[in-house]
Amino acid sequence: MNLYNPVFLVIDDHPMILTSYIRLLRENFLESTFYSSETIPKAIEYIDELPSIDMLIIDYNLAKNFDVNLRISDGQKLALYAQEKFPKAKIIMITGHEEALLIYSIHKKIRPDALLMKADVTDELLIETIRQCMIGQVFYSVGVKNVLSLLAKRQLMQQEQYIEILMLLDKGYKVQEICEIVFKSQSTVQRMLTTMKKEFGVSDLSELLKQVKLQGFI
Template sequence: MKKVFNILIVDDHPMIIEGYSNTIKWHFKEHPVFSFNIESATSIDETVKLVDNILPQNKFDLVFLDISLPDGNTTKMHSGEDLGLFIKSKLPNVKIIAITALNDTVRLLNIIKKLSPHGLLIKSDTDGEVLTTAIKNVIKGRDYCSHSIVALLKKRVTQNKVLDDHDIQLLVELSNGAKMKELLELLPLTKSGIEKRRRLLKEKLNVKSNSDRDLVLKAKEMGFI
């Protein structure tokens, strides 16, 4: 008897979900060992509702997770990483394959450090072969990164380039137009701590100007907010 795996595909583009789903069904339709049940969600809120209401016997084994998701309307989640951490808190044994359109090494390191996915793929080179290879590796307990990610990570970006939760929160509040008075109320940091983080963020993201606007634009370009 085949082992059945329950897959959840999360992406805000229905056509991408359809493409991944069709690829999985096609490549594994005659597989002798396992088969898949596939469900999907197109937003953070829809995914949270789905995971919260899932029955134990139908829990997901594998999640394909788009990192660049719009903010949730009913949650405080700002990204696929936040959603991935929520999914892992609800389903500790789930295996997550993160998929991103971003190919900046700093951003990729941030995804790895914060989420620790079992797989990491870049959308532009995720064809049928890459998708099925990732599935086969991950369900057998082996981590998998697509070749382009392996090449990018060989650039040896240092660990201090990674942004933590306070960095992300500061960037989010700056993007909302918060001034120092509001930042002191919103963040568990002193004025000097905020100023230091803002300076270090500009160094990490290679922003040459003193403008917070430039910092926010760069953070959005790199997919941090």
């Protein structure tokens, strides 16, 4: 990336937060160029039209916005789109969510250069994060590290197939429907559910979901 006058694109649907980010960046990176967007469509417009972007700071929760054509409805999908256009750009994801599965999903699918919980973010932390990313370091905030550590204790939950089944269960899908969605036989899915129930020390699916939520996985 351009270390001397990088091009920033900052996306957050809260105007006050967006303004504070841009102010902070202008104070600390005097030679840089800054673009900002409160909406997904405007962010996509920048990504499509700008010749280069060196760093994107993206809030995960962009629920007020939706791009119908590209079906981009959150910061994670927007980050994936940006990575296709600018594979060398640094991605800093910020999320107000603390759910373990969501944090893990961002970590796994995007592999961002930095992942921060909004509760951890201070002016100093954000600037330090950017500087670390600029020299090629990966930076995760304390809250994110704690969540991923919790997941590491539950190695089973790091396997995407188990995560997907739990998410589908939480959305109300029946076991037979899940089998069709994940392209697995009913015996395979039942065996996986049995493994998860054993891991969480429960005997039925309702208790499994209850424990998963209590322990912060959903």
